[in-house]
Amino acid sequence: MTALIELRGVEKHYGDYHALRGIDLEIRAGEFFSLLGPSGCGKTTLLRTIAGLEQVSSGSIRIDGRDMKGVAPNHRPTNMVFQSYAVFPHLTVAENVGFGLRRDPRAKSEKARAVEEALEMVGLAGYGRRRAHALSGGQRQRVALARA
């Protein structure tokens, strides 16, 4: 079986700082892949390069056999739960989860159902109308997960 995500010789420099060195990895479809390492070792940088939020300095990233060079984040088949969660405090839980569906062509009721299903999946059924600023840290984290 071929890899769904394949990195070859990925390097990332932030100015003089060499954040990623020669990263080779393959992740297969359905595989649960953990990246473990001390603070500052480059885990977030690696995820951001896969999502297209950072450009690699050299090396290649292929997703489903397709080279991601020059492909914008919104055109990659990826999603990311940010470390700071990036939950919008002034929106409700449901508005946060449905944020990426604003331009989805499905009917409003269908999108609302998708949001409710995602909230159920993370154990937040019934929280849709709550303002996001009025949640615990763990609940905020689950809103970010449901949105992704």
Ligand SMILES: Nc1ncnc2c1ncn2[C@@H]1O[C@H](COP(=O)(O)OP(=O)(O)OP(=O)(O)O)[C@@H](O)[C@H]1O
């Ligand atoms: N935009 C940037 N400009 C310069 N250096 C950066 C930038 N972003 C991250 N770094 C540096 O790159 C290194 C890797 O950062 P990264 O955020 O990938 O670490 P991490 O493994 O996710 O750490 P943590 O476990 O603390 O979240 C760190 O030393 C960090 O200071």
Ligand SMILES: [Mg+2]
């Ligand atoms: Mg990090």
